[in-house]
Amino acid sequence: MLLILLVIVLVPLLVFTAYLYIQNRNLPELNSKVIPVVIVGIIGLAFTIWYSLKSEKIDLDFASTVYFHKSDLLTLDEHDTRHHLYGGDEFSGRLPGFIRDRIEHDERFDTKDLERRIEEAEELYSDMVFLKLIDRFFWAYADWWDVRIRSQRHGNGVTSIVSAIKPDPDCGSLTWEDFLSVSDSKDAFPSLLSSFPKQHWPTKMTVPPKTQASLTATRYGRSLVLRNPFVRVSITIFYRGGGVGIGDYAWFLGYDNKKSEEFWAEHLEVTCDAVFERTKSGHPEMMRHRRWVETMFGEIRYQLDDQKRMERAREYRDLISRSR
Numbered sequence: 001m002l003l004i005l006l007v008i009v010l011v012p013l014l015v016f017t018a019y020l021y022i023q024n025r026n027l028p029e030l031n032s033k034v035i036p037v038v039i040v041g042i043i044g045l046a047f048t049i050w051y052s053l054k055s056e057k058i059d060l061d062f063a064s065t066v067y068f069h070k071s072d073l074l075t076l077d078e079h080d081t082r083h084h085l086y087g088g089d090e091f092s093g094r095l096p097g098f099i100r101d102r103i104e105h106d107e108r109f110d111t112k113d114l115e116r117r118i119e120e121a122e123e124l125y126s127d128m129v130f131l132k133l134i135d136r137f138f139w140a141y142a143d144w145w146d147v148r149i150r151s152q153r154h155g156n157g158v159t160s161i162v163s164a165i166k167p168d169p170d171c172g173s174l175t176w177e178d179f180l181s182v183s184d185s186k187d188a189f190p191s192l193l194s195s196f197p198k199q200h201w202p203t204k205m206t207v208p209p210k211t212q213a214s215l216t217a218t219r220y221g222r223s224l225v226l227r228n229p230f231v232r233v234s235i236t237i238f239y240r241g242g243g244v245g246i247g248d249y250a251w252f253l254g255y256d257n258k259k260s261e262e263f264w265a266e267h268l269e270v271t272c273d274a275v276f277e278r279t280k281s282g283h284p285e286m287m288r289h290r291r292w293v294e295t296m297f298g299e300i301r302y303q304l305d306d307q308k309r310m311e312r313a314r315e316y317r318d319l320i321s322r323s324r
Contacts, residue, residue: 056281056290060272060297064237064304066090066125067246067263070114073103073121076246076263084316085252087309088158091132098196099128118242122266126239127192129268129304130222133235134179134193136303137296142202145171146288149299158312166288172211172228173204179215189217208289230289231276235300238269248310252317270304272297 067076067090075090078100083089091099103109108120140149144164151160180194211228226233243265246253250260274293280286302308 055278056276058272058274058290058293058297060270060301062270062301062305062307063240064129064268064270065247065306066129066266066268067249068121068125068266069262070118070264071262073109073117073124074100075125076249079263080253082253085313086246086249087312087316091128093135094197095128095132095135099124102192118264121264122239122242125266126222126237126268127189127217130189130224130237131193131196132303133300134224136299138176138202138205140299141206142204143206144168145206145208145292147295149295151302165291170209172207172209174207174211174213175204178213189222190215208292228289229277230280230283230286231274231293233274233293233296234272236271238271240267240269242266249313252313268304270300272300 067086068074069076069079072078075096076086077083077090077096080086102124103121106120106124108124109117111117140147140160140162144162144167146164146166146168148163148165149160150163151158180190207226208228208230211226214225214227216223216225221236221238223234223236225235244263245257245260245265246255246263247260247265249255250257274297276286276290
């Protein structure tokens with residue numbers, strides 16, 4: 001309302017001022033007094049607007065763990081179907097079958113050296129966690145980018161519902177081929193992505209207008225950067241080592257030490273950060289872009305954060321104990 005009133009008052013005033021200047025442009029006082037005042041006023045206005053703008057960031061950092069068996073290298077999912085007791089599936093949909101196929105047919109795993117096999121499995125699962133995220137994004141953002149994602153437990157499983165907050169034709173999209181073409185790494189990760197059965201994917205990931213993606217892979221981490229005129233989003237997964245056993249989940253599953261130590265725990269660090277464009281901090285569309293980032297980061301944490309998984313596992317355990 002205030003902006004509208006300012007426009008109503010200022011525009012006629014500026015037009016009248018310009019008219020007076022044109023009509024009296026030969027007056028010496030205009031160049032010596034009026035113009036410097038106007039310049040100072042414009043500079044002052046520019047600085048006032050600049051210092052009123054906010055430089056905003058969102059940072060998220062948490063640990064994530066993948067558990068797999070040391071003998072066949074398959075995940076805990078494949079060895080214990082009581083998924084609710086360790087926070088839900090580690091991998092779901094087409095990913096378990098894809099993982100199994102890679103382990104059975106990739107020559108990297110054709111060795112009897114247990115240490116080498118575990119190292120190769122750690123690299124594979126680092127990739128698979130990243131692939132899990134991209135898979136989730138293509139599902140969640142298949143139709144809209146300004147969405148709300150609600151995930152809640154039903155029995156032993158979790159149901160997720162995506163609803164549009166503001167369906168809008170003003171959007172962009174990233175296809176599966178876009179993620180392959182922008183990868184600038186010579187690592188094995190791009191070939192892994194290209195081998196995933198594309199017929200099982202949604203055709204696109206809907207994103208804010210003018211959003212571009214860059215995907216990189218190194219020996220120690222995988223990074224996805226999404227950039228548009230409003231925000232730069234970076235999602236990175238780092239490998240942080242591993243160890244024997246499934247930790248506290250052994251209690252939930254009733255495993256003794258011997259059973260627990262049949263598994264290997266791969267420790268990952270997930271970092272998410274978003275830097276919003278300062279010059280657009282007051283733009284009407286900035287709120288939607290901020291919500292886009294917050295929803296995305298919330299979904300990443302729900303899917304991967306060890307703490308969130310443990311909370312779900314405890315909830316399931318408590319419900320089971322009460323029903324007995």
